[in-house]
Amino acid sequence: MDDLCYGTGTTYLAGLTFGGTWGLIEGLRGHTPNFKLRINTVLNSVTRRGPYIGNSCGILAMGYNSINGIISNMRGKHDAMNNVASGALIGAIFKSTAGIKAAATASVICAATAGTWTALKQYFFKY
Template sequence: MSGIWSALTGSGSSKKESSPSTPAPEPTYTAPVPTAYETPTAPTTSSFLSDSLLLDPAALHPLAGLDKGLDYVSLADDLGFGTASGPVGQRSWSDDLCYGTGTTYLCALTLGGIWGLSEGLKKELPVASGKLRLNTVLNAVTRRGPFLGNSAGVIALVYNGIASTVGAVRGKHDAAGGILSGALAGMLFKSTRGVRPMLIAGGMTAGAAGVWQVVKGAYFVEED
């Protein structure tokens, strides 16, 4: 009965509420202890070039021969040499075509320019004027230079083509083949002007080819 009465009147709960409560324990804070660690470093050049990182050249491709020494280029003895002063291999027909035509064109262009300069300076003018003299000289240079350069360049182009063909047919390149090629080139160049200009041009180019053969034999001695 006392328990029921206490529940109805609430006397028991008031006693429990009035009783002092036990204080909760305060949390304790522990400072973290710093731990020692290594500072990260960036990779250097020496680390990349260390022996452990180097690749084996032979492992890249076994047939490449990268683990062997250098092979120096050796010139073949049967190809012939252009000069006796050094190991310069003989040029092919395409090299002779390009170098011969270009050299002949530039030399003839220079000679034509000198010819035009002399002609322009010697020409008499109706009025003594510096501008008129300069104009006359420029006209003469631009007329004679390209004319002589273009003509000689075409003849050299035809000469080298015929010389290569003659040499391939005969199996050798000598002075006779060069003179014959020069005569044929000159005759072909003037073939539209008639027989007489064709023979004159053939004789002139044959003589020039003969002079070139003498110069080449004296300064560009070919080895056997």
């Protein structure tokens, strides 16, 4: 449950920061003649991108950690295979309404991300 709490929160904040920065850059690139309109454009862009990316990342992290916990309990061990399988499942579930091709693509991307994260964590923290 620790992974669920801190993993979801950290991922949400990272997504919010990334999305907010993306929105800030997008808003500053806009061509508005008036300073007040530019500020409004920047604020609109930040509040459009930040929460969208943050919420998506938070949902993915919550689902990943939940599925990972379930798989770990069912198998009786916590290893890299659980992490990759959890990534694949949450990617497929997250994009399941967009069609099979999108779900398969998201599944591969999430599984690769989970595998990379697991390898980096094992390399740097040697647990």
